[in-house]
Amino acid sequence: STVNGVVNIPVIFSKISGVKDGSVSQYWESIAALITEDTVVVKSAPYIEPTASGPMKAFAVEFYKNGKLLRNKIKNHPRYPYHLLREEMQEFILDKLQLLIERKLIKGIGENGTEYTVIAQVLDLPKEILRLIQKFDFTKKNPKLIYIITQETMISLQDSILVAFLNLIGFDILFFVPTGYQSVERYFAEDLIEEHQIGEYKYDMQVPDLNNISTNSTRP
Incomplete structure (x- = not known):
């Protein structure tokens, strides 16, 4: 909606835990189907190392x-x-x-x-994030971040800051955590993230090349 010149856009900020029906192939297909040209995909945690020394x-x-x-x-x-x-x-x-x-x-x-x-x-x-912000048209589709955590790792404080900021800016953010571990929540001061339990927990999964996965199967 637009009210008094201010654009309000609904955003998604969710953690998806588990693998639906335990089907690994369908799991990766469902993620691949969400990727658009305005999507950044992070395949392991942390995205930004805690030791990273930024210019500022x-x-x-x-x-x-x-x-x-x-x-x-x-x-x-x-x-x-x-x-x-x-x-x-x-x-x-x-x-x-x-x-x-x-x-x-x-x-x-x-x-x-x-x-x-x-x-x-x-x-x-990060440069890839900045480019999405630069081209962001608030009256159209918002940019996306998909963050996949298959191992026993956690997002860093810097990651937490980044995603909380992107959520405020208007990014859709999805964390996919097949293990169901508390990999995401540690640094958030309130329940920012909505968690969805979609199936059984799976461990040590390897993230495939999501660009080469066929997503032609029908999705409701």
Whole structure:
């Protein structure tokens, strides 16, 4: 809907646990059928390593004071990475970064300095994500992130920040966790994710090349 010039879009933020009917081949087919040209697929956790040192990490403390982002300081910083984006998109990113911190969607914000990690991560978005944001037309279909976790691994704090931010921006996000493990929830401060139990748990599955899977079978 559009209300007073503001576009409201419904977004999906869900974790799919288990494998329906225990059918591995149908499981991969169902995931492959969801992939569009505006979908980023992550095939193992973590997507962003906790040790990754982004260009803005050392400066994050300078960008936040009294609960507010210092936008001019951020945008005038020589290492600010989003000059290439159109102006309204830069403001939109900073709006959602501010909202993410205000709503304390990540554990530790306002308690142990996690807000600075949040700022550093949002100012260092992966290139493939940034390109989807740049072309995002709010009145059409929203971009997607599919995150598959088949092993005994967890998403990183940086991953958690990224997906919470993308959820606020308007991405559809699906985590596929055939093991049913608590691989996703650790750093979220509230029940952001809706979990769906779709079948039995399967372990040590290998993610195939999803681009080469036939998805012609009929899906209700």
